[in-house]
Amino acid sequence: MFSVTGLLDLAVSRRSVMECSLCATAGTALGASPVAWAAGRAQSAGTEAVHEFPYGAVTLTGGPIKAQFDRVHAHYLALDNDRILKVFRENAGMPAPGPDMGGWYDKDGFVPGLTLGQYISGLARLGAATGDTACHAKVAALVDGFGKAFVAAKNPYVGPKAQAQWAAYVMDKYVVGMIDAYRLSGVEQAKTLLPIIIAKCLPYISPVSRDRIGKLDPPYDETYVLPENLFIVADITGDDQYRQLAKHYMLDTEWFDPLAAGQDVLPGKHAYSHTIALSSGAQAYLHLGDEKYRKALVNAYRFMEPQRFASGGWGPEEQFVPLHQGKLAASLTSSKAHFETPCGSFADLKLARYLIRFTGEAHYGDGLERTLYNTMLAARMPDSDGGYPYYSDYGAAGEKRYYHQKWPCCSGTLVQGVADYGLNAYFHDDANVLVNLYTPSELRWDRPGGAVELVQETDYPAADSVRLTVRKPGDGRFGIKLRIPAWTKDAMLRVNGTSQPVTPGTLAAVTRTWKAGDVIELTLPQPLRTLPIDDKNPKLAAVMRGPVMYVGINPWVGIETQPIALPQALEAMPENPQAYRTDVGGRNLVFVPYFTVDTERSATYFKVA
Numbered sequence: 001m002f003s004v005t006g007l008l009d010l011a012v013s014r015r016s017v018m019e020c021s022l023c024a025t026a027g028t029a030l031g032a033s034p035v036a037w038a039a040g041r042a043q044s045a046g047t048e049a050v051h052e053f054p055y056g057a058v059t060l061t062g063g064p065i066k067a068q069f070d071r072v073h074a075h076y077l078a079l080d081n082d083r084i085l086k087v088f089r090e091n092a093g094m095p096a097p098g099p100d101m102g103g104w105y106d107k108d109g110f111v112p113g114l115t116l117g118q119y120i121s122g123l124a125r126l127g128a129a130t131g132d133t134a135c136h137a138k139v140a141a142l143v144d145g146f147g148k149a150f151v152a153a154k155n156p157y158v159g160p161k162a163q164a165q166w167a168a169y170v171m172d173k174y175v176v177g178m179i180d181a182y183r184l185s186g187v188e189q190a191k192t193l194l195p196i197i198i199a200k201c202l203p204y205i206s207p208v209s210r211d212r213i214g215k216l217d218p219p220y221d222e223t224y225v226l227p228e229n230l231f232i233v234a235d236i237t238g239d240d241q242y243r244q245l246a247k248h249y250m251l252d253t254e255w256f257d258p259l260a261a262g263q264d265v266l267p268g269k270h271a272y273s274h275t276i277a278l279s280s281g282a283q284a285y286l287h288l289g290d291e292k293y294r295k296a297l298v299n300a301y302r303f304m305e306p307q308r309f310a311s312g313g314w315g316p317e318e319q320f321v322p323l324h325q326g327k328l329a330a331s332l333t334s335s336k337a338h339f340e341t342p343c344g345s346f347a348d349l350k351l352a353r354y355l356i357r358f359t360g361e362a363h364y365g366d367g368l369e370r371t372l373y374n375t376m377l378a379a380r381m382p383d384s385d386g387g388y389p390y391y392s393d394y395g396a397a398g399e400k401r402y403y404h405q406k407w408p409c410c411s412g413t414l415v416q417g418v419a420d421y422g423l424n425a426y427f428h429d430d431a432n433v434l435v436n437l438y439t440p441s442e443l444r445w446d447r448p449g450g451a452v453e454l455v456q457e458t459d460y461p462a463a464d465s466v467r468l469t470v471r472k473p474g475d476g477r478f479g480i481k482l483r484i485p486a487w488t489k490d491a492m493l494r495v496n497g498t499s500q501p502v503t504p505g506t507l508a509a510v511t512r513t514w515k516a517g518d519v520i521e522l523t524l525p526q527p528l529r530t531l532p533i534d535d536k537n538p539k540l541a542a543v544m545r546g547p548v549m550y551v552g553i554n555p556w557v558g559i560e561t562q563p564i565a566l567p568q569a570l571e572a573m574p575e576n577p578q579a580y581r582t583d584v585g586g587r588n589l590v591f592v593p594y595f596t597v598d599t600e601r602s603a604t605y606f607k608v609a
Contacts, residue, residue, distance in 0.1 A: 045289030049360030050427040050434055052353065053445070055128035055184060058422035062440035063459070064595060065421055068377055072418040073126050075382060076119060077134060085145040087113050087159070092152035103386050103406025110405065111166050112159025116146060117177025118412025124180035125419035139185040143178070147193050150174075156200040163204055168223040171201035173412065175229045182236060194233050198242070211254045212270045214319045222273045224251035227280035231287045243287065246280070256281055259296035264303045267322045271315025272340050275304075276347040282354035294358055301355060301364070309394055310531045310542035310549045310604065311378070311594065312348065312371035313339030326536035332560075332605060336398070337391040342410035345375035346417035349424060356427060356436065362507050365436045365483045366547070368424055372437075373461065374549040376417050378595040388414065394542075394604040396560040398551075400597065432479035434507065438466045438524070450474030461526065461546050461593075462578050468520040479511040482522055487546065492523040528567035528580070530608055539608045543567055543580075543591055550580070550591040555603035559584065563609035 060066040082098030087106055089096035091113075104110045120142050127135030150156065157163035162170045174197045181190035209223045230246035233239075250256060255274060258265045266274070278297055285293035306323055307314040314320065316331035316338045331338060339345075352368035355361070379389040379400075386406025393399060403410065425437040433445055433452070438460040445452040453472035460466055468480070484491055486505035493500045493508055496518055502508040510520060526546030532538045543550040543566055552559065562584055570580040570591060580591045594602065 044286040046285040046287070046294065046358070048286075048357045050357055050429050050432075052357065052423050053426055053428065053443070055125060055422065056131065057444050057446075058129075058425050059442045059444075060422060060425075060439065061442055064377060065372075065437075065439045068381075069418055069421055071381055072415055073130065073132070073135075076123055076126070076415045077132075077138060078384075079119065081138065081141055081145065084116055084119060084142065085149065088116070088146055088149035088153070091155065091158040092149040094149055094152060101386065101407055103408065105386075105407040107159040108161075109159060109407075110161060111170065111409065112157070112162045114162070114166070114170055114173060114409060115407060115412035116142070117173035117175065118416055120146075120177035121180040122412070122415030122419050124177075124184040125416065128184040129419060129422050136185040136187075139181050140187050140189075143181045143187050143190050143193070146177075147189055150193070150200070151196065156197070157204065166221065167201060167204040168206070168221045168226055171197065171205065172225050172229055174201070175233060179229060179232050179236065191236060194237065195239075198230075198233070198245075209249045209251050211251060212273055214268055214270055215317060222270075222277075223249050224255065224277045225273060225280065228276075228283045231280075231283040234287075246284070247288070250280060250284060251277060256284075256293060256296045259299050259303075260292040262299055264323075266300070266303050266307060266320040269320050271307075271318050271320050272343045272347055274320075275300075275314075275344065275351060279347070279350050279354065282351075282358075285358070297351065297355060297358070301351065301367070306534070309338060309533070310544060311339065311374035311392065311394070312367065313341065313344055313375050313392055314348075315339060315344060324535060326534055328534045329537040329540055329605075332395045332533070336393040336395060338394045339375060339392040340410070341375050341379050341389055341392045342414040342417060345371055345379075346413035346420075349376065349417060349420065353423060356434075360427075360429075360434070360507075362483045362505060363486070366485050366487070366505075369437060369485070369547040370549075372421075372424060373547050374594055376414075378597070379414060380598065382411065382414070386411070396555060396603045396605075397557075398602050398604060400599065431477075432481050432509070434481045434483070435468065436483050438522075442471075445474075447474060447478070449477055452478065454480075460524070461548050464524050464526055466522040466524065468522070470514045470516060470518040473514040473516055473518070476512075476514040478514065479509055480514075480520065481507040481509050482520070484508050485524065485547065487527075487529065487544070488524045489527055490525050492521075494521045495519075528570060530566050533605055540605050541566065541608045542604050542606075543570070545593075548593045548595070549604070551594045551597060551602035551604050552589045552591050552606070553597065553600045553602050555589070555601060556587065559589070559603055560605065561607060563607045564589075565609040566606060 060069055083101055086096045086098050100106050120139055123135045124139045178190040178194050181187040206221055206223050212222055226249045227246035230242050234243035278300055281293040281296050307320050316335050318340055321327035348371045352364045355364040382388045387402035388408055388411040390403035390408050390410045425441055426443050427434040438458050441456045443454045451472055452474045455469045455471050458466040484502045484504050484506055488504050491502050493502045495510055528545050530541035531544055532541045564584055569582040573579040573581055578593055582589055
């Protein structure tokens with residue numbers, strides 16, 4: 001019978017052997033391709049309608065998604081290794097050069113050492129996505145520095161709050177860093193560290209999975225976030241004890257069981273941690289084949305729909321709200337913390353990808369696109385000294401501020417989420433490729449019928465047209481499915497000039513024997529529309545164009561009380577194809593995509609006349 005104590009005994013008995021071997025593996029890498037490992041793992045117990053492509057299969061070539069990807073890539077590559085490792089070296093009594101990090105990260109911070117594993121994970125993903133050897137070298141150096149300090153230290157946690165309040169949360173970040181360093185950057189040392197990390201951390205972690213309600217005071221320990229990565233550790237190590245540990249920490253009674261039964265238990269829950277816990281449900285479905293977890297994810301996503309702001313974000317003050325009480329509208333004036341943006345969007349995008357994989361349905365692609373453009377892509381770029389975005393403010397005088405303390409949790413999920421952008425763009429089954437995002441990009445699909453290469457050219461969402469060219473067809477025997485968003489009207493699809501009917505809210509399937517130079521042209525008109533904030537306030541709404549949320553920039557005091565005939569009163573601005581204007585009481589108000597806003601003030605919701 002499985003027990004946490006039994007796993008501790010097993011892990012500790014092997015720890016001394018592993019620690020002795022750790023120095024021998026320092027800085028070494030796998031000979032085989034780490035991306036090939038990720039693509040060639042054991043058959044899943046749960047079924048997938050479509051599959052993700054591996055990192056590196058998709059190359060972003062232009063547009064706003066590529067621009068942010070490049071900025072984030074450069075930013076995290078430039079972080080100082082000694083500064084990141086300093087608190088771990090100090091904890092081990094080792095020489096620790098470099099300045100302090102400050103903020104959440106240092107010994108006396110809110111969650112000491114929290115984001116190291118996420119920086120490693122994000123850099124490994126960036127390296128795998130781009131082939132940048134500098135990212136892989138940085139990953140190897142950080143793993144080496146962390147590993148030596150971690151093994152030498154008596155306490156696996158580098159500060160008292162990490163140990164007392166965040167033991168499971170921090171271990172999960174250590175683990176995901178080692179997982180991605182091993183499988184994406186090929187750092188063998190990271191695989192060796194995984195059992196050591198878990199063995200050292202488990203004594204500090206609750207032996208049972210504990211729920212977290214809203215933003216209440218400690219205990220915060222989010223043990224229910226652990227299973228996703230523990231299932232993957234079982235794959236990497238071949239040790240079933242980690243699979244059993246993952247099952248042990250599933251939050252079944254309070255979360256997955258009622259969700260699977262169709263009960264909406266979201267209100268009052270801490271929004272981010274319960275959403276990222278759904279990824280544990282996804283891995284439980286893949287590893288165990290238990291349909292309960294698939295049902296829970298489908299139902300949770302449905303229950304989240306009325307919780308969403310127009311951006312796709314959710315959880316004002318980090319909590320899911322009671323429905324049918326106007327709580328989202330009330331939060332516009334009671335709070336400036338409407339969505340925990342990098343963390344929340346990272347969790348939401350992962351959930352949507354899992355559901356696309358499990359169902360193949362276009363609906364989840366629509367949701368993914370909306371969240372990506374209006375939350376992760378709309379996040380303010382960090383500064384060079386620990387200033388990072390955290391909350392989005394959708395109030396009448398919203399601003400994109402940095403969090404008031406340096407190096408918060410969102411500094412970790414920002415790089416992971418942006419590094420995953422290519423994963424969101426395309427999916428496949430054995431016979432078809434699914435085009436999910438419309439962004440300039442190239443796809444290479446290695447399939448039994450020969451390598452396929454597709455080139456996507458577009459100015460979407462600024463423009464409505466998309467051009468997809470088959471550069472290499474392989475044997476040509478495959479289908480192409482294109483997501484037709486539910487919000488579009490009069491969409492048009494042409495294959496080599498021949499029209500084909502399409503239906504909004506579905507996947508348009510094109511099946512033929514392809515040859516090099518074949519072209520698909522897709523036009524997706526993006527009519528302006530409004531989205532009410534909740535069912536109690538149908539006249540309080542935000543402006544949308546296609547997947548993109550528009551905001552009024554530089555609003556004045558009282559703008560939220562002035563009725564505006566939206567969206568019909570908006571006039572296009574010829575000098576800016578993505579901007580609109582309207583006259584409000586004799587004053588000019590300009591609307592732009594929220595993702596283009598930097599430090600200007602903006603208003604999201606307006607009283608619709």
